[in-house]
Amino acid sequence: MSxxxxxxxxxxxxxxxxVLNTTVNGHPLVYLDNAATSQKPRVVIDAxxxxxxxxxxxxxxxxxxLSQKATDAYEDSRLKIRQFINAERSEEIVFVRGATxxxxxVAQTFGRTNLQSGDEVLLTxxxxxxxxxxxxxxxxxxxxxxxxVPMQENGDLILEEYRRLLTKRTKIVAVTHVSNALGTINxxxxxxxxxHERGVPVLVDGAQAVPHMTVDMRELGCDFYVxxxxxxxGPTGVGILxxxxxxxxxxxxxxxxxxxxKSVSFEKTIFNDLPQKFEAGTxxxxxxxxxxxxxxxxxxxxxxxxQEYESSILDYASSQLSSIRGLEIVGKSKxxxxxxxxxxxxxxxxxxxxxxxxxxxxxRTGHHCAQPIMTRLGISATARASFAMxxxxxxxxxxxxxIYKVIEVFGS
Amino acid sequence: xxxxxxxxxxxxxxxNKSPRNFRVMPDATNVVDGYNPLCGDHYTIYLKLEGDTVxxxxxxxxxxxxxxxxxxxxxxxxxxxxxxxxxxxxxQFHQLVTGELDQKTxxxxxxxxxxxxxxxEFPARVKCAILAWHTVHSALQGKTDSVSTE
Numbered sequence: 001m002s003x004x005x006x007x008x009x010x011x012x013x014x015x016x017x018x019v020l021n022t023t024v025n026g027h028p029l030v031y032l033d034n035a036a037t038s039q040k041p042r043v044v045i046d047a048x049x050x051x052x053x054x055x056x057x058x059x060x061x062x063x064x065x066l067s068q069k070a071t072d073a074y075e076d077s078r079l080k081i082r083q084f085i086n087a088e089r090s091e092e093i094v095f096v097r098g099a100t101x102x103x104x105x106v107a108q109t110f111g112r113t114n115l116q117s118g119d120e121v122l123l124t125x126x127x128x129x130x131x132x133x134x135x136x137x138x139x140x141x142x143x144x145x146x147x148x149v150p151m152q153e154n155g156d157l158i159l160e161e162y163r164r165l166l167t168k169r170t171k172i173v174a175v176t177h178v179s180n181a182l183g184t185i186n187x188x189x190x191x192x193x194x195x196h197e198r199g200v201p202v203l204v205d206g207a208q209a210v211p212h213m214t215v216d217m218r219e220l221g222c223d224f225y226v227x228x229x230x231x232x233x234g235p236t237g238v239g240i241l242x243x244x245x246x247x248x249x250x251x252x253x254x255x256x257x258x259x260x261x262k263s264v265s266f267e268k269t270i271f272n273d274l275p276q277k278f279e280a281g282t283x284x285x286x287x288x289x290x291x292x293x294x295x296x297x298x299x300x301x302x303x304x305x306x307q308e309y310e311s312s313i314l315d316y317a318s319s320q321l322s323s324i325r326g327l328e329i330v331g332k333s334k335x336x337x338x339x340x341x342x343x344x345x346x347x348x349x350x351x352x353x354x355x356x357x358x359x360x361x362x363x364r365t366g367h368h369c370a371q372p373i374m375t376r377l378g379i380s381a382t383a384r385a386s387f388a389m390x391x392x393x394x395x396x397x398x399x400x401x402x403i404y405k406v407i408e409v410f411g412s
Numbered sequence: 413x414x415x416x417x418x419x420x421x422x423x424x425x426x427x428n429k430s431p432r433n434f435r436v437m438p439d440a441t442n443v444v445d446g447y448n449p450l451c452g453d454h455y456t457i458y459l460k461l462e463g464d465t466v467x468x469x470x471x472x473x474x475x476x477x478x479x480x481x482x483x484x485x486x487x488x489x490x491x492x493x494x495x496x497x498x499x500x501x502x503x504q505f506h507q508l509v510t511g512e513l514d515q516k517t518x519x520x521x522x523x524x525x526x527x528x529x530x531x532x533e534f535p536a537r538v539k540c541a542i543l544a545w546h547t548v549h550s551a552l553q554g555k556t557d558s559v560s561t562e
Contacts, residue, residue, distance in 0.1 A: 346429075347477070348452075348475060348476035348477060349476075350451055350476040350478075350537070350540065351420075351476050351477045351478070354416075354419070354534060354536075354537060355416060355420070358415070358416040365451075366450060366451055366452070367450070367452065371449075374452075380452030380454075380474070381451065381452045409416075409420050409425070410420075410425065410428075410429075410477070411425065411429075
């Protein structure tokens, strides 16, 4: 069943990504903003345009050839994704717009049904706004409380506090697999076990995890897992909610409309089975198909080698940057994905970003949709370089060179 | 490279490092906050109006070099201006940084502010450059709500 994997070589991989040949401000693009979005391999781009060039058609219930072809491609994608994350059933794979929509879906449906006044939703200090705000909104509506697992200075969660905060009133835990701001990889398997001992379900935000590591739903045992296509070499506008069948079945629908019904009359409407129950309206068909192609692309590579490679790039970048006087790395967990946030004495991250941009280097600056982390660490913003499998040591050197230029401009 | 030099030139770097009028003003007649939460630039602008004249401007706060230098320069050029002169300066500065300045504008008025002409090449940074200006503009109109340029 498994084809021979391409042995990983970064120079070969880079050829698959057309945009990496661009120049910016007269310099070759050094794209270090992968945590914001990843670049796409040609096969994914081709899948998008092939769909529109050759077989664009609305899916499900069409009787003509194009419609059947589009439906097959879309549903094939769902099967590929099921396998990619080792979910048990394809009914447990729901297509959504992205991780943010997936979390809103769970908060609004599971949350509305299960949260009563005085109940608790347990989050962590490391969450992205998309795994905070939907819970705040439903808690306010239901009179429930938000509790937060605190973090240490280095970006690790304080697990003893997690245990303490899991109470009889906790109705769900929502935790990020990898922090987009600090790179911390959370011990989610352990956290899930602890929650399950107390009968509490867990939603894991895997947006920053799936590009960097294999994730296995049955091994993790999580109740919900969410991720976005555009962070894992797929297109924007498509993402996945994984949910255990019994849970999804117990949840009311999210959006109403076509496709999520079996029959409609003004007297009574009967909702559809999983997963269509949660897929109202015409979806991002090309996006769903292209996401399956992104999965194929990743599966064709030796993901273990990729993980090792990214780890070596992170180590190299960390050691190079930490040797720059006046630079401090933010997020020093021993267990990190290839995300490197930093601050520079006397220079605001926005100024760092603008000067690096003049050298063709793309990083992100600001609070990274993680204002609580910034507040906790007493800073307003960081500069963040985030690496993907196509980044090279030479690009890290360019980053270092760029930072020295920033220091030169600011004369510190 | 030239564009970058145009943006981070000596005047701006100097005003960022040694901001002028960087102090609290206990006897201010108007105090307004300017805050861009998405990027973290945050300033309090203190204004002392006497009749129709801006007697003094000072500020506190923190943010990127563009925003701080802009606040510093603003505080020096606004001093001694009448309300209508201040309004005209505000409009001109806004046009300058968005690249919409009328060529016939009197360069004397712009003087040191011309240092910000480079911002128009960096649209993402315009909001940094105009934050302190929008804040003092609000103060001049007697408003007290916090200002944002995001």
